[in-house]
Amino acid sequence: MTNPEVRGRPSAQAIDEAKRAKLAPLLELVGSDLQKVNEEILRRMDSDVPLIPELAGHLIASGGKRIRPMLTLGAARLCGYGGGRHILLSACVEFIHTATLLHDDVVDESDMRRGRATANTVWGNQPSVLVGDFLFSRSFQLMVETRSIEVLRILANAASVIAEGEVLQLTTQNDVETTQERYLQVVEAKTAALFRAACRVGAVIANRPVEEADALEDFGLNLGVAFQLVDDALDYAAEQQELGKTIGDDFREGKMTLPVVLAMQRGNAEERAFWTRTMADLEQEEADLGRAIELLERHNAVADAIALAGRYGERAIAALDIFPESDTRNAMQSVVEFCIERRH
Amino acid sequence: MTNPEVRGRPSAQAIDEAKRAKLAPLLELVGSDLQKVNEEILRRMDSDVPLIPELAGHLIASGGKRIRPMLTLGAARLCGYGGGRHILLSACVEFIHTATLLHDDVVDESDMRRGRATANTVWGNQPSVLVGDFLFSRSFQLMVETRSIEVLRILANAASVIAEGEVLQLTTQNDVETTQERYLQVVEAKTAALFRAACRVGAVIANRPVEEADALEDFGLNLGVAFQLVDDALDYAAEQQELGKTIGDDFREGKMTLPVVLAMQRGNAEERAFWTRTMADLEQEEADLGRAIELLERHNAVADAIALAGRYGERAIAALDIFPESDTRNAMQSVVEFCIERRH
Numbered sequence: 001m002t003n004p005e006v007r008g009r010p011s012a013q014a015i016d017e018a019k020r021a022k023l024a025p026l027l028e029l030v031g032s033d034l035q036k037v038n039e040e041i042l043r044r045m046d047s048d049v050p051l052i053p054e055l056a057g058h059l060i061a062s063g064g065k066r067i068r069p070m071l072t073l074g075a076a077r078l079c080g081y082g083g084g085r086h087i088l089l090s091a092c093v094e095f096i097h098t099a100t101l102l103h104d105d106v107v108d109e110s111d112m113r114r115g116r117a118t119a120n121t122v123w124g125n126q127p128s129v130l131v132g133d134f135l136f137s138r139s140f141q142l143m144v145e146t147r148s149i150e151v152l153r154i155l156a157n158a159a160s161v162i163a164e165g166e167v168l169q170l171t172t173q174n175d176v177e178t179t180q181e182r183y184l185q186v187v188e189a190k191t192a193a194l195f196r197a198a199c200r201v202g203a204v205i206a207n208r209p210v211e212e213a214d215a216l217e218d219f220g221l222n223l224g225v226a227f228q229l230v231d232d233a234l235d236y237a238a239e240q241q242e243l244g245k246t247i248g249d250d251f252r253e254g255k256m257t258l259p260v261v262l263a264m265q266r267g268n269a270e271e272r273a274f275w276t277r278t279m280a281d282l283e284q285e286e287a288d289l290g291r292a293i294e295l296l297e298r299h300n301a302v303a304d305a306i307a308l309a310g311r312y313g314e315r316a317i318a319a320l321d322i323f324p325e326s327d328t329r330n331a332m333q334s335v336v337e338f339c340i341e342r343r344h
Numbered sequence: 345m346t347n348p349e350v351r352g353r354p355s356a357q358a359i360d361e362a363k364r365a366k367l368a369p370l371l372e373l374v375g376s377d378l379q380k381v382n383e384e385i386l387r388r389m390d391s392d393v394p395l396i397p398e399l400a401g402h403l404i405a406s407g408g409k410r411i412r413p414m415l416t417l418g419a420a421r422l423c424g425y426g427g428g429r430h431i432l433l434s435a436c437v438e439f440i441h442t443a444t445l446l447h448d449d450v451v452d453e454s455d456m457r458r459g460r461a462t463a464n465t466v467w468g469n470q471p472s473v474l475v476g477d478f479l480f481s482r483s484f485q486l487m488v489e490t491r492s493i494e495v496l497r498i499l500a501n502a503a504s505v506i507a508e509g510e511v512l513q514l515t516t517q518n519d520v521e522t523t524q525e526r527y528l529q530v531v532e533a534k535t536a537a538l539f540r541a542a543c544r545v546g547a548v549i550a551n552r553p554v555e556e557a558d559a560l561e562d563f564g565l566n567l568g569v570a571f572q573l574v575d576d577a578l579d580y581a582a583e584q585q586e587l588g589k590t591i592g593d594d595f596r597e598g599k600m601t602l603p604v605v606l607a608m609q610r611g612n613a614e615e616r617a618f619w620t621r622t623m624a625d626l627e628q629e630e631a632d633l634g635r636a637i638e639l640l641e642r643h644n645a646v647a648d649a650i651a652l653a654g655r656y657g658e659r660a661i662a663a664l665d666i667f668p669e670s671d672t673r674n675a676m677q678s679v680v681e682f683c684i685e686r687r688h
Binding site: 049102126130131132133134141157159168172 | 346366390391392394395396444447450451468469471473474475476477480481482484485487488491496500501503504505506508510511512514515657
C-alpha cells in the first residue's frame with residue numbers, strides 16, 4: 001500500500017484506463033493483426049454441433065485481454081516476420097489458453113470468470129470438459145496448418161508442461177508446507193510455459209537465429225511468472241474490490257500461492273495453526289479472510305510477492321536487449337509494466 | 345439369441361477364450377511390436393509429478409485390449425513398413441484413446457471400467473480431467489517425433505472430430521427423438537474417427553499410394569462403427585452378466601443408443617411413454633431395465649443393431665480387398681470378426 005496512487009484512491013475507471021494504457025503501444029502496432037486473429041478464432045471455433053460455438057463463445061467473447069496472442073504477434077513483428085502464419089499461431093495460442101480456462105473452472109468449481117458466470121455454471125461440467133478438449137484439438141489443427149514441425153514441437157511441449165503444472169498445483173493445494181521453489185515450479189509450468197511458447201514461435205516462423213528465439217522465450221518465461229505472481233497477489237488485495245473483482249478465491253480453495261507460503265514460513269505457531277486450519281483443513285469462518293489479509297500485511301507477504309514479480313519483470317525487459325531499440329521492442333517491454341502494475 | 349453357442353450356454357471362460365482367439369492371428373504377427381508399444385507407453389506416461397503415472401497407469405495397465413495400436417501396427421505391416429515410427433504412433437493412438445476414456449468417465453460419472461474402479465472414483469474428477477489433458481498433449485509430442493505433417497494432420501483432425509462427437513452425444517443424450525442417422529453420426533465421430541486414423545497413419549508412414557491409405561481408412565471407419573454398435577448392443581445383453589459385466593449403464597444414463605432408437609420408433613404410444621419417462625426424464629424404477637430389455641426383444645432391436653454391425657463389418661473386410669491375400673490381411677480381417685462376435 002505504499003504506492004501514492006493507491007493512497008490517493010483514484011476512481012476504479014481511472015485505474016483501469018491507466019492500466020490499459022500500458023498495453024496501448026503494442027495494441028497500436030498489432031491491432032489490425034489482432035482483429036484478424038479474432039476473426040480466425042470465431043471462424044475456427046465454429047462447428048456443426050451448436051453447443052460448441054455457443055459455449056466456447058461465451059468465454060472467448062467475454063473480453064479477455066488476448067495478451068498471449070498479442071505476444072505472438074509482437075514477437076513475430078520484432079523478428080521482422082512478413083508472412084501470414086502468425087495469425088494462425090496467435091489463434092492457436094488463445095485456443096490452448098481457453099481450453100485450459102474451461103478445464104480450470106471445472107477443476108476449481110469456479111462460478112465467475114471475467115465478471116460472467118463460468119461455462120460450467122451455465123452448461124455444467126460435462127460440456128465444459130468436452131468443449132475444452134475440442135478447442136485443444138482445434139489448436140493442434142491450426143498448428144498443423146503452419147506446416148512447421150518446430151512450431152508443433154514447441155507448442156506440444158508447452159501443452160504437456162501446462163497439464164503437468166496443473167496436476168502439480170493440485171497436489172500442492174492444501175499443502176501448507178509448500179515452498180517458494182515448489183510454488184514457482186507450478187507457476188513456470190501452468191502459466192509461463194504458454195507465455196514463453198507464444199513468444200518463441202513468433203521468432204521461429206520468422207526463421208530468425210536461435211539467439212533471438214531464445215531471447216523471446218526468456219522474455220515470455222519471465223513475463224509469465226511475473227504475471228502469475230501479480231495475479232496471485234491480487235487475490236488478497238483489498239483495492240481489487242473497488243474494481244468489482246472478488247478477492248479471496250484462492251484462500252477459499254486453499255491454494256498455496258506465494259503470499260501464503262511466505263506468511264506461513266514467517267508466522268509464529270499460532271499463525272501457522274491458522275493457515276493449517278484454513279488452507280489445509282479448509283475449516284473457514286466468516287472473519288478468516290480478513291485475518292489472512294492482516295497476517296499477510298504483518299509479514300509483508302503480498303508486497304514481497306509483488307517485489308519478486310518486479311524482479312522477474314526486469315529480467316523479461318532485459319531479455320529483449322539483444323534487439324535494437326524500436327517501437328515494437330518498447331511496446332513489448334511495456335507489456336511487462338502492464339502485468340506488474342495490474343494491482344493499481 | 346439365435347446363436348446356438350448362446351443357447352448352449354458355454355462357460356464364461358470358454359466364451360472369453362473363443363472371443364480372444366479372433367485377435368490371436370494379429371497378435372501373433374505384431375506381438376513383439378506391441379510389447380515395444382507397451383514399453384513406450386510406460387516410458388511416456390512418466391512424469392516428475394507422481395500422480396500422473398499413478399493415475400494414468402491405473403487405467404493403462406488395467407488390461408485394455410490395445411485394439412487401436414494393434415490396428416496401427418497391422419496397417420503398417422500390411423503396407424510393408426520397415427521403420428520404427430509405427431511404435432511411436434501406436435503409443436500415441438493409445439494415449440488419445442486413454443485421454444478420452446478418462447474424460448468420458450468424468451462426464452458419465454462412471455464408477456467402473458474394465459472391472460476396476462474408475463480413476464475419477466479413486467482420485468476424483470479434478471486429476472482425471474488434468475491427467476487426461478496431459479496424455480492428450482503427450483500424444484501430440486509423440487506425433488511430432490514422427491516429423492510427418494501428414495500424420496499430424498490426420499491425428500489432429502481425428503482428435504477434433506472425437507471431441508465434436510462427444511459433445512454431440514451429450515446433446516442427443518436423453519433426447520428420445522434421436523434418429524438412427526444421428527446416432528451413427530455420433531458413433532462415426534466419437535469412436536470410428538480414431539479407428540480410421542489409427543489405420544490410415546500406418547499406410548502414411550509407409551509412404552504407400554493413396555489408394556492403400558484410403559482402403560485402410562475405410563477399413564478402420566467401418567470397423568469402428570461395427571465395434572461401437574456391438575458395444576452399445578452389449579449393454580442390453582443379459583448374457584454379459586455371466587462375464588461379470590454390468591449391463592444397463594447406457595439405460596441408466598439415458599443414452600440413446602441404436603437399440604433404444606429402434607424400439608422407440610417401433611413402439612406403440614404406451615411404449616414410447618415408457619422410453620420418454622426412463623430415458624428423457626430419467627425417472628427409473630427397479631423393474632425398468634427388465635422391461636426395457638423385454639421391449640427391445642419384442643422389436644428385435646438388439647438383433648437388428650447387431651445385424652447392422654455385421655454389415656459394417658462386411659464393408660470393413662471388403663475394404664482390404666485391394667491388398668493381396670496375406671497372413672497380415674487375414675489377421676486384420678479377423679479383428680472384424682472379433683469385434684462383431686464379442687457378444688458371445
